Every structure is written in structure tokens, then in C-alpha cells.
Amino acid sequence: MTALSSAAVNLTAAAPAWTWPISPAKYDSSAALTGLELSALEELGWGLRQWPDRWQDPHQAQWRAIHRLVQPLAAREHLDVADNVFHRRSAVDAVALLLRGCATQRRSFWAWDASAWADVLGTSGKAYRRAYPGWADSSARSYAIAMAYLFGFADLQLLGNVGRTAVARKVFGQARVDEAIDQVTAVLHGWGQRSPQVTARTVGLVSHSMLLNRSPLLADLTPEVLQQLRTNTTIPYSLRQNFHSVHRALAALGLTSPPQPPTRLSPPPVEGVSEPWAQWVQRWCDTSTLPPRSRRGRRTQMLRIGRWLAAEHPEVQQPEQWTRELCAAWVAAVDRMRIGDYTQSDIAVHERIGEPLMPRTKSGLLAGARQLFRDCQEWGWIPRRFDPTRALATPRSIKALIGPDPRVIADDIWAKLLWAGLNIEHCDIYAQPVGRLHPIELLRALAMTWLFGGLRSDEIVRLRVGCIRWQRDDVRVPGTDNEVLAKDAVCLLDIPVHKTGTAFTKPVDPLLGQAIAAWESVRPTQPAAVDRKTGEHVQLLFSYRAQGIGGRYLNDRIIPALCAKAGVPTSDVRGNITSHRARSTIASQLYNAKEPMTLFELQAWLGHRSPAATQHYAKIAPITLAKAYSDAGYFARNVRTIEVLVDRDAVTSGAAAAGEPWQFYDLGHGYCTYTFFEQCQHRMACARCDFYTPKASSKGQLLEAKDNLQRMLANIPLTDDERAAVDDGQTALDQLLERLIDTPTPAGATPRELGIPATATLLPIIEVK
Template sequence: MGKLPAMQVSRQEEWQMPLYQEQYDRSPALTPAEREALAEVAILPPSCHRYDLVRKVLSAEALTRLLRPLQDAYDLKQCHPGGRIPYLRHMCLQMSQMNKSFWAWSKEEWLNGATSAHITYKKTGVAITMRVTAYLLCGLLIIEDRYFAAHLARLVFGTTEVAREYQKVATVIYGSDGLGYMRNRTRDNQLQATLVLAMLINRNPHIEVFTTECLQATQQLLTYYGYQQVFRWMIRALVYLKIVEETAFADLFGSVEEASAWWEYTKLDVDPTWLAWVQAYITQTVRGDEHYRKGEFHHLLLAGRWLKRYHPEIVEPAQWNEPIGYEYVTWVCQAKRTELVLESPRIPRDTSQAQVPLQAKTINDRIGSVRRFFLALQRRPYQVSGYTAQRLVLPWDPLEVLGTPENIKRQIGPNPRTLDPAWWQKLTWAAATLSAQDLSAYGGIMYPLAFYRAVALVWVTGARRADEIRRLKIGCVSREWAPEMRDEDGNQVEPEEHFAYLRIPVNKKRGEFWIPIPTYTADAIEMWEQLRPKLQGPQIDSKEHKPTEYLFMMRNQLMGKKFLNDSIIPLLCQISKLVDEDDVPLRDAVGKITSHRARSTLATWLRSNGLSLPYIAKLLGYTDLKSLPWYMREDKHRFAREVRKHNPLNRMVTAILDTEAIKRGAGKPAVFYYLGTGEDGRPTLCASPDYSTCVHQMQCRKCEMFVEAEQAEVIERRPGTLIIEVHIPTPPLVEENLNQEGVGEEITKCLPAPEVPTPAYHFNKNVPPRSSDADLQQMKQDLEALTAEWAEKAGKFDLRSVAMKSLKKRMAALAAKIEERESKLPVPVDSSLSTDQNS
């Protein structure tokens, strides 16, 4: 296709159309000579258009007025060199049939002629040339029926000129410093067609001279949704380029009509008087955000439906009495899930839920809304239906009558919706390794990879609510590292040890605050902040009520409220399936995986890793610990381990530490354990260093290392003594054989008492020193070995087996020999001493 000659245009206002209508004779009527000449052309057979005869007829002087502008338009187009004769012949034929010059043709007649030319002359470009002619000479824009505006614009304005102007708009729309719309071939073609259509309507290719009237005419020709969408993009780009005013949106799309307020209820299932009181309460009470007020409104509407069905005579709050209040509470406690609930057209009602009772929390919320409604009416007057109503005076107490029953309250308790640790690990890994390939496999992606990666990492590492994530501001990341930073020992802190913090916006619990985040999350946020389209204006924050530059904005729109639940979480679940055959489903036994479940999962995980409760509360954004049970699920294994440390068979024993004995050196007793007090209230001690493992702790008075009360009081008064607490576990041999009948008693009888390290440990004057008989000591060691062997095998083998019975006989025989040998000692052990039951 040929191109227009380059046109030197210094300013946009100096643009001139390549052909002027004023330079031609535009008389609509045909002269007799013109009719005769056109008739000669019409009678020529179609097959003779290539011969000199046709050229001679078309060059007749009578047709000069009509054919000169047509040939100028053809020369401008320069499409098919061999299409001149078919084009002129077809135009003459149409004028002959309509008996008027082309200057008088209507738009429909031009379109019909172009359509017939497309059928008759398919490859000669006659139809295209007719559209150029209609636009340049008659000011008619014909782009219907198999023809695109971009083709016409390139022929009229030139390909270079159109491309340059298009690039100005595309840079704003698709550029990283612009609006940031994602570019693809379809939207690119739609945007180009929309822009050149505006050029053609404005009869000027330069976007700087676009007017609102030109854009309105363009909008009327856009019938498909895709073109309407890119038309909005184009208008937004023209606004940023300051070509049109910001009011162009209102002029083109109409002022955005405020949707009817959500408290405007028109159904007849609620009495109008009750509805008026409810609307006054909702609109005139400034309490809570919009979500909370909507919940209150719907609960009060439900109470109005209940009145309409069961007590239609009661239409306003003043008519309520104590029996009505009790009856309503009883009905709510017994109501089914769908009873008197308005069916939503967007959410079909599940018939299986019709007979399911309400949950305790729902019961509490419904009763609480009505209770708060009556308490508010008692506190202040409201404007109801145009008049000021007096404060409500009730002979009954709403706190008592409309109180939630205790059995319902007891059912409401913390139930953290944590995710399975293995599933959570997969989701975290999927967020950290998110790639462009993952996005292409997922499909339906509308934002850059950096956007998805930053949002996903903040969700899996930050323990934030969805609203807090979407309302993060530009510059929300802070890093703390500098070359002069030192640790506790004065050493320079390494760069990889630096800290990153995330500034959380104002939420429902507190103002702005900072939380620590992993550095890779901070890197992802900063990467997106660099790629974030710059031509996006601030928006009014819903909680701070001031202009805010949001982080997660694209195309001048804030990230949607359901983006996490509908896009990010399904994406991570699908990626986890690609990594592991056992994918993470969108639902588990608890319910759907939502954005809020990350908070309880992270809180539980941090607690299991030893993070303190105050720190977890700070991370979640709470100023106290009362809300933590609703987020942290108790780790039953951790709980069992903590309780096991406090075995009832273990003891905390008070002891005396003699620091002076430690200074005197080895061989001197330094630790004395309190055994208890006698009937006289005086203490007794044990000096055995093996006290914690001794199995004879109930027979201390027979031991050489038993310290009587007189000696114990002397030891207590020694200089340098300290009172300490010592944890004494149950002796292992005893604990291993607790549930074996008679075994514990036999082990206690068989095992000898702890050896006395040195004579300095011998305090009990009633018990002589033990013999130094080597054979006796060997037998005792053998008995200890057999006892250890018994303890090892007792949990593995049947006690009634031959081997265990044989081992038991050997132990008993050896114990008897030891007893017999000890009985032959010069001074027998005094067995008449009583057992110290208080030890």
C-alpha cells in the first residue's frame, strides 16, 4: 500500500486536509451532457474496462467536473495502480443509476455503493477508495461493514502521523510510569482503532486538539464492550496529558449516580413505622464502620419481620414489653438458619440449611443488636420520619430482658481457624518462588508479576488483615542498617543481619505501627514500588479520611477487597499442586481458606517456636493479650511436654549449701537435703551426694548419712550456708517399673544403700560404718548389674517367661547371700529404728 507524502506540520492547529471541497464544483444535479456521458459508461460491458475505449469514454470532457475530484482522491490513496479504471467506472455507474452526482449522495447510498463494489471488484480496492472519497470530499465517515477506522486514518493522515500520536497515548496507558495497563495484541488493536476513530471524527490527527464534542461523537460509535473499556483508558490518558479537563469523565460517562443507600429498604415484610425507627438509629448513630452498621441494620430488619409475622399490632419500639422481649429471645435461640432471612438474588438459598439451628455466635449477635437498639433509644432522642421523638422510657431493663442466655454464652469461645502446618509451608514456599510461568499457567492474570509476588509475601509473612494489606502506603518499608551499626560485643553488624519493618496503616484496633518482616518480603515490596505506575492520583482513605498514595494500585484503582481470597490464595494453591502431588485445596475441615486464617496460623506457629505472648500481640496489632486465644490454637504436644516437666512423682527439695565446705576441698559434705521435721518440729537432713537417685529415701534413719536434729541445727547455723531449691526426679529404676506388681518393692530390697564417700559423711551415730569386706562389695556390684538388666528387660519381655523368672531367682539368691554376709558382721545394723515418714 502506498503512503501519503510527508506533510510538514509545525503546529497541530496548522493541520490541513489533503483535499479541499471548495476547489471543486459541488453541484448535486447532473447536466444533460453529464447524463449522456454517464449513460455511455453504463452500457459498456464489465469485461471491457481494460481497453482504450473505456479510457476514452471516461476522459470525455463532459465528465471532467465529476471525475477530476475522484481521480485526486484516488491519487491520494495510491492503493492499487490498476484499480483506477474500475473505480471511475463504478462511480459513474452509481451516479447514472441514482441520477445525481456523488456530491449529493447520502451516507446510506455511499455504503450501498461501497458494498456492491466489494462484491464486484474484490481485489482492486474500489470499496476502500470510495470510503476515502466519501470522507475527504463529502465529509462522511463510513467505517461499517468489513472496514476498520485505522485503515482509513492511515490513508488520510499518513501512517507516520498516526503512529506518532498513538504512541503518545500508549506511553501513558501502558508505560511503567503511566497508568500501567497490561498490553496485549487485542487491547492494542482496540485502543488504536478507538484513537484513530476520534482522529477521523475530529478531522485532525493530533490529539492535542481533541474536544469533548469529538470524544462524545466517538463514544456513540463504540458498541462493543472491549472498545468502551479502552475508550475509558484513552480518556484517562488525555486527562493526565492535560488535553481534556477532569470533568470529561462526567461529560462522557455521566455523573456517577450514587447508588441507593443500603438502608433504603422497600419490601413490605417490615412495618414502615418500625423501619423508620431502625433507619433513624442506623443513620444518626455514629458507631462502628459501615460493615458493622450493615450487620446491625439487617438484624433489626429480621426483628421487624418477626413482629410482622407474630405480633403485627406492635409497630414501634415503645410498644415492646417484657414478655415480648423474652419471647423474641426464645425465638432467636430456637430459630433455624434460613428462617425469616431475606433471600439474596446473587446467592441462591441452600435448602439443606433450612432446618439447621443457628450457631451460638449468630444468636448472640442478633439478640445483641436489638438490645443495643433499645439502649440507644433510651439514651438520646432521634429524628424519626421528620419529627424529633422523645427518649424512650421503658418499664423494663433491656440488659436483663434482651440478654443472651448463659447457656448460649458458654458455647462462644475461641476457635482459631489455623491451617495445617504442612499446607501452610507449601503456601509460603509457593509465594516465595512465584514466577511468570506460574502466572501464565494460572490464567486470567491482570497485574504484573511483581504485584502478585509482593501481595502474596505480605500475606504469608505479615499476619495482616486483608484491609491492612490493600491499604498499605507507598514508602511503607523501612530498613535499619548502616556501616556504623554494632552488635552487643561492638562488632560491625553484617548487612545480611539488617532488619526490615513494615508500616501498618490505621486499623480498627489502633493507629499506625511498625512490624518486622523478612528481608525478602521487603525486597518484593520495594521492587513493586519501583514498577508501580506513577500516573495514579491519591485516593481518600476510608479510615484516615485523607488523600493517600496506596502501594497496591493499578490503573488508578485500589486492589479489590476480594483479591486475596479470589486470586492470590487460589493461585498459591495451584502452584503448590505443581510442586507436590498432594496439593493444597481451597477448603479444609474448618472451611474455606481465607485471608484472615493466615493470622491465626502465623500466631500459632510463632508461639510454638517460643515467641512470647506480648510480642505476638504486638505483631497482630493488639495492645493486650485478651484477643490472643481467638488466634492461637493450643499445641497439645507442647502442653503435654510442659506438664510432664512437673511430674507429681518428682519433688522440689529444700537443701543447705555449705559454701565453706566447698572451699575446704573434696571429701567434705557440702549439700544437705531436708528430709522433713519430726514431731518436735525440728529438721532432719541427708548428707548423701546420691540423694536424687537413692531408692531408699523412705528408710533414711537406717543410713549412715542421716543427720539428726541436733546436728542439723548446727549445720544450719554454719557461716556461709545458703538455702537452695533442688529438683529431685523420680529414680529411673523406680519409674520404669511402677506398673509392675511387686517389682518396685523387690528392686528396693535388692539394691544396696548408697555408698558413703568418706568418713566425713558418716553422721548417724546409731548406725556403725559399713564393713570393708571386698567379697561383700563385689556381691553388691553384681546385684546392681542384675537389677539393671532386669529393668532393661522388664519393658520388653513377659515377666512370666523362663528367662525373667531365672533372672529374678538369681537376684533373690544374691540378695540373700548379701543379707547373710552382713548379718555376720561384728556389729549388726539396728533394724529397730523407725522409718522417717516425713522425708
């Protein structure tokens, strides 16, 4: 770009100076027409087209009469006339048109004002064709306009849609005009602005700037001319809409200073706020060092406080009048406030008017009040009558409703979006893939950065050229003996200064690095842009046609296109799929991976200042939580299932009603026939009372041999002592047996009285599906 600029400057400097070709002092420029001149013009009529052969003939009295009018118009050196019959004839007709205009205006062209020139040349092409014969075509009009320009007419906007380039080439010479146009278009083409529409508008704008500046040399352009091009609304919009690009190209050529950045519209006049309070708010805005966006947000909150004061406490108009009691009243008002209350404009939220404010909005309103009073006290503007941190603290009831809310995209939808990003094409972004398209390499790199980078949208659009660095060799992981990170396993992405910290580097998938490398290989040379956060002049990665990708491009173009290609909606139960939800999703997946990142590792990868911010993204996935709950075995720990044998013969024969045992709880070593087994305190440490039947006994063997025997499962909840015996083993079991030694069995006798060693029965765990 430097070489191009130097060459352009040298070329311009080497061009000979251009001087105005017509000097009125050389001619009789009297305004009034003599009677002979007027009579001759009337008599000749459209015979004026014969002037090349007649006007210097001394025997032609009529032509001698108008000699002073023809002489300046007939000087061929004034215009660059193409060397062919058609253009020579058009130039002759143009002279005849102006001579005929002298007759209709009844004064010489030296005295015509802008309106007179417009009457002669036509206020539009259609008006011109209505006024003149068919031979007076558009080419003749173009030559006539060029002559008019040389004689002082510059208000081309009065003539309708005039071909500025054709006029400039006739006035300044085709070679000079094309040389200047080529210098500017070469810069713009190098930046990627190659569409025919842009090139055509650039050619017209450069030509118009020459005519406006009355010189074909770009080096002669003055700041006043450039400012007129920027602000003059009488100039057709088709010319003005590419002015900023042309101005930047001129600056890149070293011919002018860079254009001023677009100015942000000033906020609307403040309404509903007392004048003293509005002045305090403006004073705070002029003094605060917060970023512009944060400052605008705080200003809105402070003006909302002012409207509340005007409605509820009109006597309070300045911060120094606030008391601890008034602070409490504001906190209570915020807690009960609804959407639309104390706002200047509710157009953006008209569908939600009357709904309660979200907890975060309430917290923000209170934070704005704290900011105002804290700063005013620290800057010495008001006395320190209360502590804003305590007097305007966010109530605990509001804080309780604010928590981590990463809004993770479901895994199945995210997988489809990844596929769409890997296979994106022009037709997916643009419904009609023609005209001013961004290169597909740029679109793919942008989509992959969103899908794999885990970045904020502001960080994505501010990435710089060369932000990807590759690891080309195997590297041993510090702090380990033999663990090695394979080469090309990841690549490193350099993130610029961001919302919460300084620049840092993070590892990303090689797919992202490959997409960015593909875009950098075809990216046209671009002018340096100002980083809006640091003020540095940098080479933005996602810059094309000398313009960086806007912050809304992801949400407005890329993400809807990916959703359409993936066949998923642009919103889900958590809201719209926006640029920031990818960051939440990636962080959550990294935190819930098979070998997950720790909270501190995830903090470093996201670029957060503290783990507290990372907790808003590190949310445990429901499947991971379900697996952990299942592994914890809550049900199995508190409940055991035991097999029950039901003697159907005893039930159907009526023996069970007569007291015959009919259900048998399988203890492993025997059966318990006690009907209320789940209430027996000795069920795990069986004392072998009268309800006990050993499996080795003849009665137990007879039971097992029965055909009509039904097997069932019964859930037995464990007591604390029994659960301790299960969890802690033999020691707890011995303690259980010791405590039950004097506890009566269902048969009435205690284990000590029975004199039979208790038998431990660890009730089995049976998986419930």
C-alpha cells in the same frame, strides 16, 4: 510522570489547529440528480474508474454532465493518500464507487442519509464484496468510507468491523493520528500495559475518539465525547473495554479530568418489608457514618428484622412502636432462626437452607438491632422507651458458643507453603504463561507478604511504595545493658491505616524486604490511586498497568497456586486456606515459639487496639500444651510406683496358701509382707510391725538370694498427707509421723506401743513410657 505530561501538553498545544477540509458552500450540493447526470452515470457504468483522465476533458459530454459530482470527490487535498500506485488506484476506485452509488440511489451523495451510505459502502466486509467486482477491494472501501466521513457520514457502526485507524489516518493525516496515538500509548506502556492486544485496542479507541470528535487533536476531546465512548453500546466492545485506561492516560497528559471511579451497583428493590420500615432503614443508611461495607451489612440485618415484623407483627412498622416485650420476642426468634429465614435471596446458601444459624450470625443480627435503636434514640428520631443494650443483649447461651477460633494451618502444611512461596514461578500462577502476565517479581513479593507479613488482605493490597525500611546498623535494645539487635536481622514494614487502628510499623523477616525491594526495582511508574479507606492519592505497591491488585487476587490466584506447588489441598479440617489464615498461623507460631512473644508484644505486632482481639489469634499449640502438662507431672505427683518381689517358689509349692509370705514390697531399707500394702496408712512412715523384714536380716538376705524371684511394679495412689510429705519435705513428713503415732499397724499394735522409731519411706517415681 509530570515531565511526560508537560511535554505532551506542549506538543499538543504546538500542533496547528485542524479545520474541516470540505466546505459545501464551495460546491453545487443539490440533492436531486438531473436527467443528464443520471443518464451519464448509467452510460458510463464502471467506466467511472477512468475519471482521472476524462472528467476535465471538455470534449467528453458525459463527463461534463457529472462534473459537479466528481469535483468535490476528486479533490486530493481532502484525503491523505499514500504515495504509491496501489493506494492511488484505491483512492480512484473509491471515487468511482461513490459515483456509482449516486446512480443506484438516484440522488447525489450530498443528500444520502446513514442508511443510504451503509447500502453503498456495505453493512459488512462480506456484503461489500458480494455487491462489487473483485477490483473493489478492502482498500478501496476504506478510502470510500473516509470520503463518506468527510461528507457527513459518522455512523461507522453500521458498516460492521471497520478499521477506524485506517479511516482516521486518511481523514486527518497519518502523522497527526500517529502523534496522538503515541502520546497515549507512551503513558500506558510506562504503566506496564505493553501487551499487543491492549496496544491494538488503544490505537483503535484513540482513532475512534478522533472520528467521533471530528478532530485529530486530543486537546479537543470534550466530556460529551468521552461519555459517549463510555456508554454507547453500539460501539464495538473490543474498542470500549480499554476506555477507562485510555481516559486515565488522557488525564495523566493533562488533557481531560480523571474518569469517575466505577459506580457500585445499587441494591435490588426491597421485598417483603413494609414501606415505613424500609424508609426508616434507608434513612439510617443515609445518616450513618459507618464504612460502606459495614453499612451494607447492617442494612441487610435491619431489612431481615422488617421481614420478621411483616410476618409475625404486621401492626409494627416503625421503630418507635417497639417495646421491651417485642425486643424479647426478636431475641427469641433469632435464637431459633435458621438459614434462609426472612431473607430476600437465598441463592448463595441454597445448599444450607434449613440449617441453624451460626452463633456469630445470631450475635450479628442482634447487634444490628441494637445499632438501629441506639442510633435512632441518640439522634432524637424516636423516644427512649427502653435500653437497646439490655433489651437486645446477646443471650449468654449464644455468647458461650463464640470464642477465639484462629483456624491455624498445620505446621507441616505451612512449611510446604513457605517453600512454595520462596520458589514460585510464572508457570505456577498461570496455566499458560503467555499474554497479560504480572511480572514474576510482583507475584513473589505478593506471596512473601502473605507468608511473612501477618497482614489482612486489605492491608496487603493497600501497601505503599517505600513501605520497607532497613536497619543498617547494630542497635542496642532499650532497657538492657549489653543486648544488641544485629543489623539486617529484621526490616521494618509500614502498614497503612487499617481495620482497627491508625498506621503503624512492624518488624518482618528480611526475606520479605528483599522480595519487595526486587519488585520496586522493576515496578513501572504508575499513576497515583485513591486509597479507598483514607481517600488519599497514594502510590500503591502492588499496582501494575495502572491498576491495583484486587482484594480477591490472593484467594483466587496466589494461594491456590502455592497449594498446588506445595502439593497440599486448598482446604483442611478447619476450612479453606484463605488469606486471613496466614495471619492466624503466624500469630500462633510467634506465641508458641521457643522464646515466645508476650500477649502485648503480639498485640503491637498485629496492630490490634486491645489484647482482647489478640486473644483470638494467640492460641497455645497442642504440642506446647502437651509439654506443659508433661512438665507439670500430674501422674507422678498423685501416684508412686513401688517394686514388688514375688516368691514364685512359695506360690507354686502351696506355702502361700498356708499363710507363708509370698510378695514383698521393697521399702528401700526393708520389705513389707502385708498383702494389702496399698491400704496401709503406715506405708510411707513404716512402724516396723510384724509384717516388716529388714534387708540386713538373715531372712531378707535369704530372700534376695533366691533364684525363682519375680520383680514387678505396683502403682500406689498417694493420700493428701503423703503428697504433702513428698511436695513439702521434712516438715510435712514429721506431721505425718505425729498423726500416725497412735494409728494401729496391720499387725495390731500402734507405733507408740511398738516403741520403734518410724522409718520414712519416700516411694520412688518410676517413669512410665
